[in-house]
Structures are given as structure tokens and as C-alpha cells.
Amino acid sequence: xxxxxxxxxxxxxxxxxxxxxxxxxxxxxxxxxxxxxxxxxxxxxxxxxxxxxxxxxxxxxxxxxxxxxxxxxxxxxxxxxxxxxxxxxxxxxxxxxxxxxxxxxxxxxxxxxxxxxxxxxxxxxxxxxxxxxxxxxxxxxxxxxxxxxxxxxxxxxxxxxxxxxxxxxxxxxxxxxxxxxxxxxxxxxxxxxxxxxxxxxxxxxxxxxxxxxxxxxxxxxxxxxxxxxxxxxxxxxxxxxxxxxxxxxxxxxxxxxxxxxxxxxxxxxxxxxxxxxxxxxxxxxxxxxxxxxxxxxxxxxxxxxxxxxxxxxxxxxxxxxxxxxxxxxxxxxxxxxxxxxxxxxxxxxxxxxxxxxxxxxxxxxxxxxxxxxxxxxxxxxxxxxxxxxxxxxxxxxx
Numbered sequence: 167x168x169x170x171x172x173x174x175x176x177x178x179x180x181x182x183x184x185x186x187x188x189x190x191x192x193x194x195x196x197x198x199x200x201x202x203x204x205x206x207x208x209x210x211x212x213x214x215x216x217x218x219x220x221x222x223x224x225x226x227x228x229x230x231x232x233x234x235x236x237x238x239x240x241x242x243x244x245x246x247x248x249x250x251x252x253x254x255x256x257x258x259x260x261x262x263x264x265x266x267x268x269x270x271x272x273x274x275x276x277x278x279x280x281x282x283x284x285x286x287x288x289x290x291x292x293x294x295x296x297x298x299x300x301x302x303x304x305x306x307x308x309x310x311x312x313x314x315x316x317x318x319x320x321x322x323x324x325x326x327x328x329x330x331x332x333x334x335x336x337x338x339x340x341x342x343x344x345x346x347x348x349x350x351x352x353x354x355x356x357x358x359x360x361x362x363x364x365x366x367x368x369x370x371x372x373x374x375x376x377x378x379x380x381x382x383x384x385x386x387x388x389x390x391x392x393x394x395x396x397x398x399x400x401x402x403x404x405x406x407x408x409x410x411x412x413x414x415x416x417x418x419x420x421x422x423x424x425x426x427x428x429x430x431x432x433x434x435x436x437x438x439x440x441x442x443x444x445x446x447x448x449x450x451x452x453x454x455x456x457x458x459x460x461x462x463x464x465x466x467x468x469x470x471x472x473x474x475x476x477x478x479x480x481x482x483x484x485x486x487x488x489x490x491x492x493x494x495x496x497x498x499x500x501x502x503x504x505x506x507x508x509x510x511x512x513x514x515x516x517x518x519x520x521x522x523x524x525x526x527x528x529x530x531x532x533x534x535x536x537x538x539x540x541x542x543x544x545x546x547x548x549x550x551x552x553x554x555x556x557x558x559x560x561x562x563x564x
Contacts, residue, residue, distance in 0.1 A: 169206070169232040170343055172387060172395065173324035175301060177206040179214070179229040181222045182338040189250075189336065193364045193462045198357055199338025202226075202250060203391050205328055206233050207321055210299025213241040213268075215319055215328045216391050220253035227257075236261045241296070243303070244269040245330035246316045247276040251391055256281055268296070270307060272315035295322070306379065308332065310372035312365060318380075325386040332376065333403045334392035335361040346398035354394050355406065356466075361392065362410050363465040367499050370414035377408050413469055414500065420562055421450040421471035425464065427457050427478040427486040432511040432542045437477045439548040440509060443555025449473075449562055457488040461495045468496055473562040474506045474531065475555070480518035485525070486510075493525045506531040507558045509551060511539055534561060 170178045184199040202218035204226070212234050218226045230236050239262040244252060247269075259265065267287045269277065277283050290296070292307035302322040309316060311332050319328045335358030342348050366373060388400040396403050422444050428434035437453070444451045452467040456478070468474060476493070478486035506526055510518045519536050526533050537554045539547045 167339070167341070167343075169229050172205070172389065172397070173321075173326055175208045176321055176324055176326055177208065177233050178343055178389070178395065179204045179206050179226070179233070180339070180343065181218050181225045181229065183219065183222065184338050190365070193336075194460050195336050198336045200336050200392055201339045203343075203389065203393075203395070204229075205389055206230060207298060207301050207303065208233055209301040211240040211297075212238055213243055213296075213298060213303060214239055214258070215243040216245055216251045216330060217242070217254045217258065219250050220257075223254050223257050226254055227261075238262070239265045240298075241265060242267050243319050243328075244273055244277070245319055245328060246313060246391070247273050247280060248313065248331070249280070251330065252280065255283065259283065259286075268305070270315050270317050272309075273317075276315055290317075292317075306383065308372070308376040308379070310369045311376050312369045312372075318376075320383060320385070325384045326389055327380070327383065327385045327387065328389050330391045331366065332373070332390065333388050333396070333407055334358070334390035335394075337393055339394070343395050344398070345394050345396045345402070348394055358393060358403065358406065359410060359466045359470070360462060362407065363469045363499060364462050367410070367414065367465075367469060370411040373407060373411040377404060377411070380404070410469070418472035418504070419470050420473075421452070421467075422473040422475055422559065422562060423464070423467040423471050424451055424453045424475045424477065425456050425489065425492060426453070426476075427455065427489045429479055429481070429486070433477050433479050433509075436509055436511070436539065436543050436548065436551045439543075439551035440475060440477060440555035443552040443557070444475075444559040446552075447556045447559035447563065449559040456486075456492045461492050464492060465495065465499055465501070468501045468504070469499070472504055473558065474504045475509070475558060476506065476522055477509045478518060478522075479510050480512040480516055483515065483517040485518045485521040490521070490525065493522075493529065497525075497529050502530040504529070504531045505562065506533050507535040507537075507554070508533065509537040509539075509554060511541065511543070513541065534558070
């Protein structure tokens with residue numbers, strides 16, 4: 167895609183990544199892809215805001231060269247040190263050795279550690295402004311959104327806010343970079359939620375602090391480092407992030423995430439009966455096979471729904487291992503204070519329920535019901551499972 171003017175003298179310089187399988191080496195994006203959005207402010211002085219991963223160097227430099235000679239850059243603004251935003255930095259500095267790197271104090275320390283860059287580095291402070299002639303940049307400290315060194319940069323005259331990882335999401339851009347030109351906004355909002363829970367959710371309190379701080383900053387365009395640029399309705403993505411951050415400590419939505427695992431089909435049979443009971447009560451339910459679904463896709467449902475049912479068999483005296491791994495990641499992402507229930511099968515002895523209850527205690531989940539059966543479920547067992555699901559759904563509705 168060519169460089170695109172966002173506002174007079176302000177350009178999107180971005181690249182799509184449709185070849186990386188795991189974002190951060192962990193989260194699957196094989197099907198969805200991701201964009202690395204960088205921006206160029208072309209005034210009397212020229213500033214590049216954020217960069218991209220190193221393997222996109224040639225494409226990135228071509229984008230910059232459509233607007234200015236890369237050697238003519240005066241400033242490189244680093245809002246966040248993560249290598250998907252800074253991987254091209256050393257190449258840029260070879261092309262523009264006179265360019266000054268602008269960043270926070272904590273980022274300066276990281277810059278030396280990541281890239282051994284210490285020359286032509288200038289620390290900017292919260293609220294500081296920089297005149298570029300026809301444009302003015304203002305730097306806003308937003309620590310722990312989502313690393314301790316992060317900041318945002320605002321172009322004051324055009325009211326464009328460059329937010330880096332904040333308000334971003336997975337999903338390569340499909341020829342349209344703006345929210346008002348996007349033909350599938352539901353995809354980008356869904357991927358923004360998955361990105362939020364995978365990457366940012368642990369830092370929900372700082373997110374809310376940053377949103378409160380930004381309430382006094384006039385903004386017409388929100389330009390993140392991943393995903394859509396929001397120019398028609400920038401408040402939409404801010405409110406979504408505010409809502410998602412609120413689930414960290416406040417009430418979640420009335421719905422059920424049903425996580426299940428099954429070795430020989432017995433727990434799966436029961437899962438279908440339990441799901442029938444939930445749906446019959448009119449409560450939304452999402453179902454995930456923990457052995458076949460990456461936890462990245464489970465976490466958004468766990469984050470937004472206040473009910474969790476775990477269905478898994480006993481395995482060697484404990485809980486089905488794939489379920490343990492899923493619940494461990496839920497704990498790592500601080501998905502606390504949910505209402506929960508458990509069902510599962512066992513053969514010669516139990517243990518799955520006991521381990522689930524231990525893990526649920528670590529998650530601060532309120533376990534309100536459990537149901538176990540031996541071997542394959544009978545018709546009576548399946549009816550008990552349906553009633554179990556309906557009972558839990560009514561609790562969630564209440």
C-alpha cells in the first residue's frame with residue numbers, strides 16, 4: 167500500500183504482516199495478520215513516529231521515501247520500545263545519522279539495552295511540546311500502557327493522537343486504513359478485543375488512567391500502531407477500551423464461557439447436554455475445546471463474560487492437562503472474580519474436580535456448582551447435565 171495522507175502533512179507509513187504466525191511468539195495471527203502503523207509528520211522539520219519490525223525494512227523505507235528522503239529526517243519518536251515498533255531503528259539511524267531520537271527516560275535505558283544506541287538521544291517529559299514549523303508535537307506519558315516506558319504523541323494543530331499499542335488490534339489492513347472506509351468493522355473490533363485481552367488486559371488500571379488523562383486532550387483522529395485509524399468516530403475505540411478495562415475489577419456481561427476437554431467423548435457428550443441447558447435459559451454461551459483451540463481465542467470470552475463452566479475429565483488423579491494450561495493463562499491475565507461451575511467424568515477414581523477447585527481458588531472464582539459422573543454418561547446423567555447448565559444460566563441471568 168502507498169503512503170496515505172491522514173491530515174495535511176501527516177502520513178500513514180504502514181506495512182502489513184501476513185506471514186508471521188505468532189505475535190510476540192505466542193498469539194496466533196496466521197489467519198488474521200497484523201499491521202505495523204508508523205506515521206510521518208512532514209513540516210519544516212520532519213518527524214517519524216514509531217517504526218516496524220526489522221523484516222519489513224525494505225517495504226517500510228519505500229513508504230517513507232514516497233513522502234521524504236529518509237536521510238532528511240530530523241526526529242524519530244519512539245512511543246514504545248517493543249521490537250515490533252523499533253526493529254528498523256538501527257537501519258533508520260544509518261540512513262539519517264543526524265536524526266534525534268525522542269523518547270521517555272525509561273525508554274532511553276531500554277534503547278541502550280536493546281540496540282546499544284546512546285548518541286543523539288533526547289528524553290522528553292510529560293506535556294512537553296516540539297515545534298516542527300507548520301506542526302507541533304506534544305508528548306503525553308502513559309506508563310504501563312502497556313510497558314513502563316510508554317507514551318503517546320499528539321500533533322496539536324490537526325489533533326491527531328498517535329497512541330502506539332493503545333487502541334490497537336490484530337488484523338492486517340485490507341486496503342482501507344480508516345474506520346469510515348472499513349467494510350468489516352466487526353472483524354477489527356473483535357480482533358481489538360482479542361488483542362486487548364492477550365496483550366494489555368493485565369494493565370487495565372493504567373489504561374483507565376490514560377483514558378482519563380486523554381479526556382482533556384482534543385482529538386479528532388486516533389492513530390494506533392496496529393489496526394484501523396479512527397477518524398470518523400475516534401470515541402468508539404476509546405469507549406470499547408474503557409469498557410474492556412472496566413471488566414478487570416467491575417461486573418462482566420451476563421454470559422457463559424464453556425471450556426471443555428474430552429479424552430474419549432464422555433465429557434463432550436455431557437458438554438452438549440450442559441450447553442442445551444444454558445441455551446434453553448436464554449443465556450449467551452461460547453464453547454471452546456481446550457485441546458484444540460489456542461487459549462488466545464478463549465481469553466476474550468473469559469474476560470467479558472461473568473460465568474465460566476469447566477467440563478473436563480480426571481486425568482491421572484488430576485484435571486485434564488489442557489484445561490490446567492488454559493486456566494493457568496486465565497490466571498496470568500488476571501481474569502478474576504467470575505462465577506464458575508465444574509462437571510467431568512472419571513474412571514476408577516476422581517481428582518479432576520478437586521484440582522479445579524484449587525485452581526479456581528487462585529482465580530478468586532466463586533464455584534457455585536459441581537457435577538461428576540463415572541465412565542460414560544447415562545440418559546439420567548445427561549438430563550442432570552442439562553439441569554446443571556440451566557441452573558447455572560439462571561444464576562448468571564440473576
